[in-house]
Amino acid sequence: MRSPDSCWLVSGPRWTGGSTPLPGRAGVLVLGAGVMGSTLAYWLARAGHAPLVLDRNDSPAEGSSGRNAGRVIQGGNAQHAPAIERFGHGQALAVYRATLVNRDLVREVTAREGIEAHRTTTAKLDLTDSEDEALELKRTADALSADGIAAEWLDLPGARRVFGTDLPDTVLGGLHRPDQDAVHSVGYVRGIADAARRHGATFSLGVTATSLERTEEGAWRVGTDAGEVLADQVVVALNAWTGRLLPELDARITPVRGQLVQTAPVPFRIPQWGLDRGLVYGGQNQDGSLLLGGLRTTVPNRDENIELPADANTPAFSPELADRLATALPALLPETAGVPVVRAWSGVMAFTPDRCPLVGAMPGRPGLWVMAAFSGHGMPYSQVVAHQLAERIGGGAGAGLPAAFDPARFR
Known part of the structure; x- marks a missing residue:
């Protein structure tokens, strides 16, 4: 089952868009061709700009965007009820509604650009085997329903019906939310x-x-290993590596290693799911194979504050954790007993202290913007934050960006 690449990088379409020699001047320069940088470039170009996108890889989505679980789920890093308690109802609802807009934009863009084959509709079932988390999920179901968002708490028999296969008796139930999406990460990002x-x-x-430095004339000079570029505006979309160009954010961004395993195809269909407040999670690909990720609680420091590799997209995966994930799968999903795990890989996430991303203008640095640290929830925000940030870069309000994402909150 050992593999250095994700199932998306192995099965996804090759990049056929080529590469342009580095020009010396750009209006808007986007650093990073992952899901954030590529989607921002899409919305900027549709608005009439001609953005230049740089990436150290030879194709888009070679980094973290090509190594995730492909989940376009709704809601932020925290469930809605605790998010209301932490940020207030207005901010929590703004974050949740942003992910609803994101889902709709994903569907709109994939249809318009002919890449619908890389998207599927699914549901989300947050399972629990603890009484305190069950209470939190029940409160979240009530809070979402009060805000007009489809959600319900299901006891174990109901959860089993929705899940599509057996669940262990230790599961108490789950929070069910319909109308979610999943994507083939590499196919989707390269299509965008x-x-x-x-x-x-x-x-x-x-x-x-x-x-990266500001010139006396007010432009931004970006040094690269292929020469310099002058740009009127620069967007840093480099995930956990953002601090290398914006050192003032280094202390606010924690690099975290995540790991996933993929099984052989199975004959049943399941939705996206999570357990233990999302520290164990999974889903299913279009080919029927299952994905299982997480279990960071079983390794020192939860794999947080890892050392980022200088010249690679991800640190090596842990064979021990991959084995634990493979062993855990039949205990979580009894009908997977005997189903082989065929692939394992790692990727890098970037967390902030409040688990909200950094999206917006860099304080006191006109023309410099950031999109980073999505705390494991990049896909659920990718279209909406790119769309709204493109509007701000063009001089508009970009009012759909939640205030909770403002980089200035850490000044």
């Missing part, structure tokens, strides 16, 4: 990147940004 290119974006790939 190719659409951005068709609309007028330029991609210079295999180029590593090494420095």
Whole structure:
């Protein structure tokens, strides 16, 4: 089952958009061709800009965006009820509604750009085997329903009916939310990147940004291993590596290693699911194979504050944790007993102290923007934050960006 690459990178379409030699000047320069950078380039290009996208890899989605679980689920890092308690009802609802808008934009864009084959509709079932989490999920079901959002608490028999296969008797039930999405991560991101290119974006790939400074004339000078670029505006969308160009954010971004395993295809269908407040999670690919990730609680420091590799997209995966995930699967899903695990890989997430991302203008640095640290929830925000940030870069309000994401909150 050992593999250095994710199932998405192995099975996804090759990048056929090519690469343009690095120009010396750009209006808007986007650093990073993952889901955030590629989607931002798409919306900028549709708005009439001609963004330049740089990435150290030879194709989009080679980094974290190509190594996740492909989950376009709704809600932020915390469940809705505790999010209301922490941030207040208005902010919590703004975050949740942003993910609803994101789901709709994913469907709109994949249909318009001919990449619907990389998206599927599913549901989400947050399971629990603890009484305190069950109470939290019940309160969340009530809070979501009060806000007009479809959600319900299901006891174990109801959860089994929705799940589509057996669940162990230790499960108390789960929070069920219909109308979620999942994507083939690499197919989706490369499809968005190719659409951005068709609309007028330029991609210079295999180029590593090494420095960033403001010129006396007010432009931004970006040093790379292929030469310098001057840009009127720069967006740093480098996930956990953001602090290398924006050191003032380094202390606010914690790099975290995540790991996933993939099984052989199974004959039943299940929704996206989570357990233990999302520290164990899974889903199913279009080919019927299952994904299982998490169990960071079983390793020292939960795999947080890892050392980022200098010249690689992800640290090596832990064979021990991969084995634990493979062993845990039949205990969580009894009908998977005997189903082989065929692949294992790792990826890097970036967490902030409050588990809200950093999206917006860098305080006191005109023309400099950031999209980073989505705390394991990049896909659920990818379209909406890119769409709204593109509006702000063009001089608009971008009012759909939740205030909780403002980088200025950490000043």
